[in-house]
Amino acid sequence: MTHILHIDTSPRLERSHSRSLAREFLEQRKLHHPETTITHRDLARHPVPYIDHTWVTAKFTPAAEYTPELATAIALSDQLVDEFLAADRYILSTPMYNFGIPAVLKSYIDYIVRPRRTFAATQNGFQGLVTDRKMILVQARGSDFRPGSAYDAVNFQEPYLKTIFGFIGITDIETINANGLNTELRDQELANAKTTLHTLAITW
Template sequence: MAHILHIDSSPRGERSHSRSLTHRFVTDWKNAHPQDTVTYRDLGHHPAPHVDEPWIAAAYSEPKTHSPELQKAISTSDTLVDELLAADRYVFGVPMYNFNVPSTFKAYIDQIVRVNRTFAVNEQGYQGLVHGKKLLVITSSGGSYKSGTPTAGYDFQVPFLKAIFGLIGITDITFIHADNMDRGDEGRKESLTDASNAISQAVANW
């Protein structure tokens, strides 16, 4: 039995392509693995707070020294980190905004990438503390930024996600892209069909 953390970060509702695709995956996964459990978090409608000065003071000091103010400042981060560590697998819906992740998802990342919680620093450099996990990222974008194309250099989303989750130890990452969402009905339909087929393969093989 596995526990899945399912996160959506689009502020859109029913019109969100990334949301519909993550929910399609999780529904199909649960049908194939009814014993598995899922925790759902909606960052698009209920965003994580941004890091502020009290947060930094709390994150870089011993918990036993924390004042009530610092305890409050770090409490959301503690909850999100505990939730991340409790899961075996992750399904994240991440639309592309301005060639990278939405600010809602970046705020979440800033809450969970914590020294001595999800990564450490030693003589060899950075050491990830989150091991044995699998991550599925479903993205959506108005254009297409596939490797080898003239627009590939605009994709800061995939390299960033690989780097930041690799930093904390999550390197088994699968991407499913629903691109060309703003390139007309035919391009959108073709891309959604490809994404749907990739979801079916992921359910069978992930």
């Protein structure tokens, strides 16, 4: 049985293209694979606080040495990491903001990229601990960031997400990009994204 963690980030809520595409994928997934279970994490409706000094101290302190203050500071992070590790597949839907990712998503990533939990430092360098998982990135962009386009060189969204999730061990990543949603490309890009997602809902 497949367990999917669905992470939404867009503050546009029901007007969001990334949310709509991810939701359509999951509906098709359940239709073709009814045994699939889904956990939904909505970072726009329930944002994760920014990290602070106490949290950083707790991050690098072994759990056996936690003070009550450190245990409280790291509790939400532990909950989010446990939820993340409980899934074997992920669908992350996000808009592009200022060539990158929304702040709520960056904060979430800071909470789940944890030494001894999702990565390890070894004599041979860093090692991702979240292995044998798959991810789909659903990314919505207002302008045209297709390969070879004028804005392709300033697309910091996809390279960052592939790098950070690859760092913790997730390297099997499908990307579904809806580009130019504020341009004449919109209808065709959305149609292409939906077609690809419908296929993935069956085969992924």
